[in-house]
Amino acid sequence: MISISTFLYNLRQGFVNIWRNKMFSLASVATMTACIFLLGVFYSIGSNFNQMVHDAEEGVAVTVFFDEDASDEQITKIGKAIGDREEVARVEFVSAEQAWEDFKDVYFEGNEEAAESFKEDNPLAKSANYEIYLADVAEQDELVEYLQGLDGVREVHQSEVAARTLTDFNSLLTYISIGVIIILIAVAVFLISNTVTVGIAVRKKEIAIMKLIGATDRFVRAPFVVEGVVIGLVGSIIPLVLLYFLYKAIMSYVTDRFIALNSMVSFIPANEVFRFLIPVSILLGVGIGYVGSRFTLKRHLKV
Amino acid sequence: MIELKHVTKKYEEGIHAVNDISLHILPGEFVFIVGDSGSGKSTIIKLLLKEIEPTKGRVFVNGKDIGLISHRQIPKFRRNVGVVFQNFRLLEDRNVYENVAFALRVVEAPRSRIKKRVPLMLSLVGLAAKYRSLPRQLAGGEQQRVAIARALINEPKILLADEPTGNLDATNAWEIMKLLEEINQKGTTVVVVTHNMDIVRAMNKRVITINKGVVVEDKKGRGDFNQYVSL
Numbered sequence: 001m002i003s004i005s006t007f008l009y010n011l012r013q014g015f016v017n018i019w020r021n022k023m024f025s026l027a028s029v030a031t032m033t034a035c036i037f038l039l040g041v042f043y044s045i046g047s048n049f050n051q052m053v054h055d056a057e058e059g060v061a062v063t064v065f066f067d068e069d070a071s072d073e074q075i076t077k078i079g080k081a082i083g084d085r086e087e088v089a090r091v092e093f094v095s096a097e098q099a100w101e102d103f104k105d106v107y108f109e110g111n112e113e114a115a116e117s118f119k120e121d122n123p124l125a126k127s128a129n130y131e132i133y134l135a136d137v138a139e140q141d142e143l144v145e146y147l148q149g150l151d152g153v154r155e156v157h158q159s160e161v162a163a164r165t166l167t168d169f170n171s172l173l174t175y176i177s178i179g180v181i182i183i184l185i186a187v188a189v190f191l192i193s194n195t196v197t198v199g200i201a202v203r204k205k206e207i208a209i210m211k212l213i214g215a216t217d218r219f220v221r222a223p224f225v226v227e228g229v230v231i232g233l234v235g236s237i238i239p240l241v242l243l244y245f246l247y248k249a250i251m252s253y254v255t256d257r258f259i260a261l262n263s264m265v266s267f268i269p270a271n272e273v274f275r276f277l278i279p280v281s282i283l284l285g286v287g288i289g290y291v292g293s294r295f296t297l298k299r300h301l302k303v
Numbered sequence: 304m305i306e307l308k309h310v311t312k313k314y315e316e317g318i319h320a321v322n323d324i325s326l327h328i329l330p331g332e333f334v335f336i337v338g339d340s341g342s343g344k345s346t347i348i349k350l351l352l353k354e355i356e357p358t359k360g361r362v363f364v365n366g367k368d369i370g371l372i373s374h375r376q377i378p379k380f381r382r383n384v385g386v387v388f389q390n391f392r393l394l395e396d397r398n399v400y401e402n403v404a405f406a407l408r409v410v411e412a413p414r415s416r417i418k419k420r421v422p423l424m425l426s427l428v429g430l431a432a433k434y435r436s437l438p439r440q441l442a443g444g445e446q447q448r449v450a451i452a453r454a455l456i457n458e459p460k461i462l463l464a465d466e467p468t469g470n471l472d473a474t475n476a477w478e479i480m481k482l483l484e485e486i487n488q489k490g491t492t493v494v495v496v497t498h499n500m501d502i503v504r505a506m507n508k509r510v511i512t513i514n515k516g517v518v519v520e521d522k523k524g525r526g527d528f529n530q531y532v533s534l
């Protein structure tokens with residue numbers, strides 16, 4: 001245990017050190033800010049892409065058409081079998097009438113009279129189908145194979161290329177994200193410990209004097225740790241504030257300017273992104289500051 | 304209190320700074336260590352503070368073999384030993400007051416005690432007026448007095464002073480010597496390294512003479528506080 005006055009003394013000493021080594025402190029904060037800012041940018045982009053891919057995946061459907069003589073009972077049975085599959089997120093039955101309505105809406109828009117002429121004779125009479133939405137696009141091939149083997153199934157449609165590309169892209173993105181984040185953390189640790197080392201080398205003599213007068217390692221270390229943690233804290237709060245406003249600005253800019261994109265691009269709300277980013281960045285900043293100062297100091301405490 | 308048993312210190316460069324020295328200093332003694340430059344005096348002080356480890360032999364301080372003290376226990380040990388370093392070793396980034404107060408902060412002394420003791424100590428060494436100066440703004444003799452104040456403020460059991468009057472004029476040197484004698488009378492064991500033979504002669508204490516890392520003479524004093532001297 002340390003007394004309150006010792007704690008306050010060390011705390012004050014930490015701030016005095018920060019002020020006394022303004023350039024060093026500034027450099028450390030800037031380094032930390034840059035790294036955490038990049039990290040945040042990458043996380044924001046990555047998680048939004050991820051979200052988009054997921055949305056797109058959700059939209060990818062496998063469509064199952066039935067034999068002409070398939071009974072309603074058989075169709076229900078097929079539907080149930082599909083619904084029981086694990087990789088299936090959702091199954092929707094589209095009746096022939098429904099299929100025609102949808103088709104009409106898209107292809108006869110503004111020309112409804114022409115469509116009316118087909119009224120009694122549904123050209124899509126054989127188009128009753130199941131639309132299957134997958135939980136995991138990677139399982140699509142397997143599902144299609146299974147569906148083709150089912151009784152009463154005439155045809156299975158799938159959007160193979162799209163599904164494949166999205167899945168590949170998604171996992172590539174995940175790997176890149178992880179890679180870049182690891183590199184950024186490594187760079188931050190390296191740069192911070194480098195700056196701390198420079199700062200400590202300057203004060204090496206002082207550390208030795210303190211030890212010779214009878215200071216414990218902890219007592220000598222405390223101001224440095226305060227310094228590291230404060231630098232880490234400031235160096236993570238600055239980029240977080242910047243990122244927050246930047247994120248909001250970009251979000252509203254894109255939503256305003258590219259209305260056409262709105263159906264495709266839906267941003268993850270800022271609050272959701274920052275619910276993850278704030279604790280992670282602060283923890284990272286403070287952690288790097290703490291570990292950086294503590295371990296860099298270790299060598300010099302052997303007096 | 305302090306004992307060296309066949310202590311040898313060889314620096315990397317191969318110099319035997321201390322060569323098989325054995326000596327014994329009793330509690331409450333006042334001892335001068337004299338010798339030419341490079342004879343190994345500061346090396347002995349450093350060995351006694353566990354700043355350096357002996358190449359051979361054993362060092363006992365306060366009844367403990369300090370070679371056996373663990374890293375964690377070193378601070379506790381050093382707090383009982385006040386040291387005036389030959390090159391002062393003041394904290395360059397702190398003013399006079401903070402330099403002296405530091406020895407109290409290290410032992411987590413309460414603020415009230417720091418506020419009381421530091422000004423007292425500073426006026427004792429004649430630096431009350433300069434308490435806000437930084438070491439680099441002080442004359443050599445003034446820095447020396449800061450170092451002395453810092454060494455004494457904790458009322459250590461042992462005081463090691465390496466050339467504590469080296470930068471002082473005769474009057475100031477005598478003031479400091481009187482101060483050390485007072486401390487010694489209160490029970491602190493005092494070891495003073497010096498070149499000032501006038502002071503050594505006048506004080507009439509035990510004098511250990513070192514030459515090339517070897518004790519060449521250990522002379523009892525006739526002063527009042529040397530009745531414990533042994534060889």
Ligand SMILES: Nc1ncnc2c1ncn2[C@@H]1O[C@H](COP(=O)(O)OP(=O)(O)OP(=O)(O)O)[C@@H](O)[C@H]1O
Nearest residue numbers: 314315316318320339340341342343344345346347
């Ligand atoms: N860190 C060191 N590395 C190598 N040699 C050293 C080191 N410190 C001291 N020496 C050598 O050890 C010998 C004794 O040095 P020491 O400092 O003990 O002498 P001293 O008696 O205190 O001299 P002075 O009266 O000038 O202060 C000298 O020859 C010196 O060059």
Ligand SMILES: [Mg+2]
Nearest residue numbers: 344345346389
């Ligand atoms: Mg010396």
